[in-house]
Amino acid sequence: MSGRILELVARIHLDWKRQVARALAPHGISPKQIFLLRRLKEAGGLAPSAIADLLHADRPSVTSLLDTLQRAGWIRRGRDPENGKRVIVSLTPEGADKLASVPEVLWRSGRTAFDPEACLEPSEQKELLRLLDKLQRALAARA
Structure with missing residues (x-):
């Protein structure tokens, strides 16, 4: 990466x-x-x-x-x-x-007043959350 x-x-x-x-x-x-x-x-x-x-x-x-x-x-x-x-x-x-x-x-x-996530469609928010969660789990597994 x-x-x-x-x-x-x-x-x-x-x-x-x-x-x-x-x-x-x-x-x-x-x-x-x-x-x-x-x-x-x-x-x-x-x-x-x-x-x-x-x-x-x-x-x-x-x-x-x-x-x-x-x-x-x-x-x-x-x-x-x-x-x-x-x-x-x-x-x-x-x-x-x-x-x-x-x-x-x-x-x-x-x-x-400003929500930075609002620029993403709901499906994009869901996918980004899934991917970031995957990254976090991988980092936690190595800790």
């Missing part, structure tokens, strides 16, 4: 992420922060290791992100009631308020 496919995927992702970051900046939140707040709301709480996996990030980077979110008052770290040695990160009421204060049109995939 020439690497062109992954180069294009990476470029598309970065360009899209920059557009979302610019839209979110006036609200004082980054794409990674709002993504994590959404996941915490959905899950009710996550261990830092699960957050690292979710964000494809190393533990020190996740710790830094969690420190920032905790200082903002959007998350709390507490002990897992089932395993007192384990930490669970959960959304605070202030974090839920922050999440609710940011219009979904700025960050919600498929609902944003």
Whole structure:
């Protein structure tokens, strides 16, 4: 493989992420922060290791992100009631308020003002998804 496919995927992702970051900046939140707040709301709480996996990030980077979110008052770290040695990160009421204060049109995939997937026909979207999933599975099998 020439690497062109992954180069294009990476470029598309970065360009899209920059557009979302610019839209979110006036609200004082980054794409990674709002993504994590959404996941915490959905899950009710996550261990830092699960957050690292979710964000494809190393533990020190996740710790830094969690420190920032905790200082903002959007998350709390507490002990897992089932395993007192384990930490669970959960959304605070202030974090839920922050999440609710940011219009979904700025960050919600498929609902944003500009949807880059809209240039593809439904059949093209389905085929691209199938092919990218195949690439991801092949990479995961080698990991």
